[in-house]
Amino acid sequence: MKNLEYYMLLPYRMEIVPDIEEGGYMASFPELPGCLTCADTMEELIVNAQDAKKAWIEASLADGDIIPEPIMGEDTREYSGQFKIRMPKSLHRSLSLRAKAEGISMNQYCIYLLSKGD
Secondary structure, eight states: OOOHHHHHTSOOOOEEEEOTTTOSEEEEOTTSTTOEEEESSHHHHHHHHHHHHHHHHHHHHHHTOOOOOOOOOGGGSOOOSOOOOOOOHHHHHHHHHHHHHHTSOHHHHHHHHHHHHO
16 A cells, blocks of 8 residues: 555655745655745755655545656666667668768768757
């Protein structure tokens, strides 16, 4: 059974934004809609953020609402550095000829094109 302790231990991402107009900071948890808090100092903000997260989860559990679990960020996945792509034969030929003209492999040429357009 997933209880308060279970959800409090999950690695929810916390976003911190300085309040330029009034000073202090604001923290929110993107996976927990509406869960946010403010404080004058960063130390207070961390404590307030944990309290806000706890209150949000407690209210959701009491109401029987679904509590989203943290979204694993792109940087936590492992990537092989490879992917397969299907393309028209004419594009394959064109890429191959251009790579050959540059004196590099088609893979290197495609990486160059992708990085140029990213």
